Amino acid sequence: MSSLFxxxxxxxxxxxxxIGMSALTRNRSSGTVPNELMKEYYDQRAAGEAGLIISEGTLITRQGTEWQHAPGIWNDAQIAGWKKITDSVHALGSKMYCQLWHLGRLNHPEAPEQIASGEPVYAPSAIAARGGKFRYLPGTVTYTTPTPVPDPTILIAQYKQAAINAKKAGFDGVELQCANGYLPQQFLDSGSNKRTDKWGGSVENRARFVLETLKALIEVWGPNVAMKVAPATGNNDVGMPLQETIETFSYLFREADKLGLAYVTLMRYSELYDPERDGKRHAPRHDVLATYRPLLAHTNIFLNIQVTPELAEEVRGGYGRGKPLDNALDTKTLYGGSGVDLTVGYTDYKEAVY
Incomplete structure (x- = not known):
């Protein structure tokens, strides 16, 4: 496995x-402010010799997410909390990128943070995603029909400000979360984007939001900008037919390759998002590395989802999934919750046995 090192x-x-640690939402911040428990968590991962750590999805503005305790990066307290973490990660020899996160139509107008923002739930078009559970809101609450954003540049400006804040917080770069059916992928997907202006319709128009956001981030960070993309894992009710998917992402990657990005993370197909699993839309199964690697000739590629060290060595990729821990994963404690010990399932895992 020498090349991985x-x-x-x-x-x-x-x-x-x-070897990189991919972004993992764990729902442990104090409200939206990074805390000492999160610092311990990232310290453990840096001490495990990950060359690059990607922060969990970090909210770029107040949003009504499904995760009450996801961290943000829009105010001074959040910047200070992240600065303690990045300083410690650096001292342990790792580098750290901040994953910039906007959920778009997956927010909810009745969530406290969305109410506090004073803004509606913005998305490209007034098309609700199917599914979604907001367990902390009363009743059976699912995704709402969003408000089409009148001018998408107001959202791009939020990404740019978040990038400025991430620099203040001591990160080494930023990663645009452009996967899992979140806001950037909502613009890319013809099922969630029915706009008739320059931000919708053709492949070029649907890709415009992502490319213009990347350019705004580059204005702040230069070459230390990346993105995470999921052509074959249409989570959260996105997904186009195979040919349209390939045409859309091929155009995106050809244009992104001209921007001098630090890397692109490609999420592989996963059975978790299989089209036969439920009634929601999903991206079609295809080999993302073989399909898109030639289009990213000048950009580093990290492969994600079920990447073993052996596969990582074979393709010279990063993000090896590794061998399992010697204790069982408890999904009930994975994301924390009220009235439970937040260290359980977070910082108390035993060291992996190799």
């Missing part, structure tokens, strides 16, 4: 190896 240049930063 070779240094790699990402933008203006060199990481010590090609």
């Amino acid at each position: 070779n240094p790699l240049q990402l933008g203006s930063t060199t990481i010590s190896n090609r």
